[in-house]
Amino acid sequence: xxxxxxxxxxxxxxxxxxxxxxxxxxxxxxxxxxxxxxxxxxxxxxxxxxxxxxxxxxxxxxxxxxxxxxxxxxxxxxxxxxxxxxxxxxxxxxxxxxxxxxxxxxxxxxxxxxxxxxxxxxxxxxxxxxxxxxxxxxxxxxxxxxxxxxxxxxxxxxxxxxxxxxxxxxxxxxxxxxxxxxxxxxxxxxxxxxxxxxxxxxxxxxxxxxxxxxxxxxxxxxxxxxxxxxxxxxxxxxxxxxxxxxxxxxxxxxxxxxxxxxxxxxxxxxxxxxxxxxxxxxxxxxxxxxxxxxxxxxxxxxxxxxxxxxxxxxxxxxxxxxxxxxxxxxxxxxxxxxxxxxxxxxxxxxxxxxxxxxxxxxxxxxxxxxxxxxxxxxxxxxxxxxxxxxxxxxxxxxxxxxxxxxxxxxxxxxxxxxxxxxxxxxxxxxxxxxxxxxxxxxxxxxxxxxxxxxxxxx
Amino acid sequence: xxxxxxxxxxxxxxxxxxxxxxxxxxxxxxxxxxxxxxxxxxxxxxxxxxxxxxxxxxxxxxxxxxxxxxxxxxxxxxxxxxxxxxxxxxxxxxxxxxxxxxxxxxxxxxxxxxxxxxxxxxxxxxxxxxxxxxxxxxxxxxxxxxxxxxxxxxxxxxxxxxxx
Numbered sequence: 001x002x003x004x005x006x007x008x009x010x011x012x013x014x015x016x017x018x019x020x021x022x023x024x025x026x027x028x029x030x031x032x033x034x035x036x037x038x039x040x041x042x043x044x045x046x047x048x049x050x051x052x053x054x055x056x057x058x059x060x061x062x063x064x065x066x067x068x069x070x071x072x073x074x075x076x077x078x079x080x081x082x083x084x085x086x087x088x089x090x091x092x093x094x095x096x097x098x099x100x101x102x103x104x105x106x107x108x109x110x111x112x113x114x115x116x117x118x119x120x121x122x123x124x125x126x127x128x129x130x131x132x133x134x135x136x137x138x139x140x141x142x143x144x145x146x147x148x149x150x151x152x153x154x155x156x157x158x159x160x161x162x163x164x165x166x167x168x169x170x171x172x173x174x175x176x177x178x179x180x181x182x183x184x185x186x187x188x189x190x191x192x193x194x195x196x197x198x199x200x201x202x203x204x205x206x207x208x209x210x211x212x213x214x215x216x217x218x219x220x221x222x223x224x225x226x227x228x229x230x231x232x233x234x235x236x237x238x239x240x241x242x243x244x245x246x247x248x249x250x251x252x253x254x255x256x257x258x259x260x261x262x263x264x265x266x267x268x269x270x271x272x273x274x275x276x277x278x279x280x281x282x283x284x285x286x287x288x289x290x291x292x293x294x295x296x297x298x299x300x301x302x303x304x305x306x307x308x309x310x311x312x313x314x315x316x317x318x319x320x321x322x323x324x325x326x327x328x329x330x331x332x333x334x335x336x337x338x339x340x341x342x343x344x345x346x347x348x349x350x351x352x353x354x355x356x357x358x359x360x361x362x363x364x365x366x367x368x369x370x371x372x373x374x375x376x377x378x379x380x381x382x383x384x385x386x387x388x389x390x391x392x393x394x395x396x397x398x399x400x401x402x403x404x405x406x407x408x409x410x411x412x413x414x415x416x417x418x419x420x421x422x423x424x425x426x427x428x429x430x431x432x433x434x435x436x437x438x439x440x441x442x443x444x445x446x447x448x449x450x451x452x453x454x455x456x457x458x
Numbered sequence: 459x460x461x462x463x464x465x466x467x468x469x470x471x472x473x474x475x476x477x478x479x480x481x482x483x484x485x486x487x488x489x490x491x492x493x494x495x496x497x498x499x500x501x502x503x504x505x506x507x508x509x510x511x512x513x514x515x516x517x518x519x520x521x522x523x524x525x526x527x528x529x530x531x532x533x534x535x536x537x538x539x540x541x542x543x544x545x546x547x548x549x550x551x552x553x554x555x556x557x558x559x560x561x562x563x564x565x566x567x568x569x570x571x572x573x574x575x576x577x578x579x580x581x582x583x584x585x586x587x588x589x590x591x592x593x594x595x596x597x598x599x600x601x602x603x604x605x606x607x608x609x610x611x612x613x614x615x616x617x618x619x620x621x622x
Contacts, residue, residue, distance in 0.1 A: 175495055175610075176598070176600055176608060176609065178606070179494040180491050215469055244556060244593065246620075247589060247621060248588060286470055286473045301477060303477070305476075305480035306477055308480065309480030309484050313483055348476060351472070352473075355472065
């Protein structure tokens with residue numbers, strides 16, 4: 001509803017062009033990376049067979065794209081372009097997934113890769129669920145959260161393969177083993193991985209402004225990208241170590257893979273990529289509500305800087321002071337070092353989240369009160385206290401379910417969500433940080449009234 | 459009415475402070491990098507790795523032609539031409555396994571002393587394993603100064619095959 005109301009074609013600002021430019025540049029890099037993969041024979045030719053669905057999706061996207069340019073009717077053209085864009089994105093992701101699977105898992109075979117993926121799915125899903133719930137006022141749509149995670153898993157991992165390989169070839173091979181090489185590797189991981197992941201948050205900020213409200217949303221999207229990246233990286237390390245130790249016996253190989261799973265999917269689930277990229281998201285989220293261009297750029301740059309530094313610090317530390325498996329305190333060391341090195345960054349992130357939730361909650365409460373005082377019927381004075389508290393909202397929905405069953409629960413949930421959307425829209429409009437036409441707010445209000453009528457009739 | 463941006467000021471300032479802290483950490487990293495990889499360490503010296511051969515750890519001899527791939531149960535050793543280096547230069551050579559862990563080395567010692575030996579650099583099977591780890595093993599021939607490796611004089615790699 002918001003999308004429809006907020007961004008009609010004539011209102012689209014230049015940020016879409018910026019997003020298109022970034023997207024085009026990334027596409028060029030990915031095409032080059034893909035071509036290089038095949039040219040260097042690191043991807044078996046049978047990958048082409050598995051890539052056929054991707055080619056089919058791109059062909060279909062082309063058909064819809066051409067049809068859109070032929071069509072004179074703006075509504076039909078817009079729909080065709082949307083379908084073409086979605087199909088094209090799916091095609092690219094499918095192809096990159098094929099490349100990723102072969103690049104990262106071929107040593108251990110598809111069976112081990114599938115088991116590793118299955119082992120990482122519940123933990124990654126848990127992480128996404130928790131982070132999404134932290135956005136207690138206005139949860140981000142699952143489709144965007146999953147797109148962010150898919151970017152981290154598929155696109156970001158593809159982007160860093162060649163960047164890190166080239167860095168290693170250019171600098172790493174000239175350095176003697178020791179602290180300088182460790183620092184070089186940590187710089188490479190920090191810079192390239194955070195840039196590859198962070199660009200997803202920047203693109204969401206540029207193109208999905210309606211669903212990117214503030215620092216809280218930035219943290220949620222950033223963490224989602226991090227979970228996706230961590231998912232693919234975990235599978236990579238699990239399959240790699242399994243393949244290395246498998247000749248020594250399956251039990252040793254399983255233990256090595258399980259150790260990686262525990263370190264990356266339990267210990268490092270929140271204290272790792274999710275924290276780093278959420279810091280990028282925090283910077284972008286703060287920038288979302290700033291007016292001056294230089295302030296916005298500084299906030300975004302700060303987010304990237306602290307994320308790269310956090311990632312760098314962890315990698316450098318882990319390489320300077322590796323945990324010896326022979327040490328009697330090895331288990332304690334593994335836990336302590338991640339708490340000591342990543343814990344402070346996660347703590348700071350939680351502080352930013354708390355500050356963001358406070359600002360957002362205060363603003364929403366004020367807007368809900370103003371809407372109720374206006375007497376337009378979208379928000380009633382008696383509803384303000386309920387809408388400003390996640391627990392009271394839940395309580396009201398449960399009470400509705402007790403009276404009218406699950407349908408009543410869902411209807412009230414939709415009404416509450418629409419009311420909070422309206423308050424959020426009012427907040428952005430008051431701060432002059434929306435380029436949506438004024439009619440968007442009225443459309444949201446009408447939507448609330450429709451939902452209220454449906455709730456009352458049920 | 460347009461509210462001021464005061465409510466976001468603390469968030470913005472916190473973000474800037476974090477950015478500054480991040481920058482400081484990265485600069486510290488750069489300082490560490492330059493401390494351990496100072497400029498001007500290149501001497502232009504180059505060592506020569508004659509080849510990598512199947513190795514008998516009991517007899518301490520190599521056999522057969524030079525190879526670039528080995529079964530994981532086959533020990534191997536590199537032969538380095540230490541005599542091609544100035545005799546007083548302190549050098550050494552180390553194998554790194556596919557996890558980048560050291561897997562056998564000789565030196566550091568003056569090149570003349572190493573040249574007096576057989577010139578072999580055998581790799582060692584990781585403790586607790588029956589064979590080498592599959593993957594790429596890399597040999598680095600290094601020059602040392604003040605007890606630390608400072609320059610790579612030669613590099614070669616072999617592949618340990620997957621298998622029983």
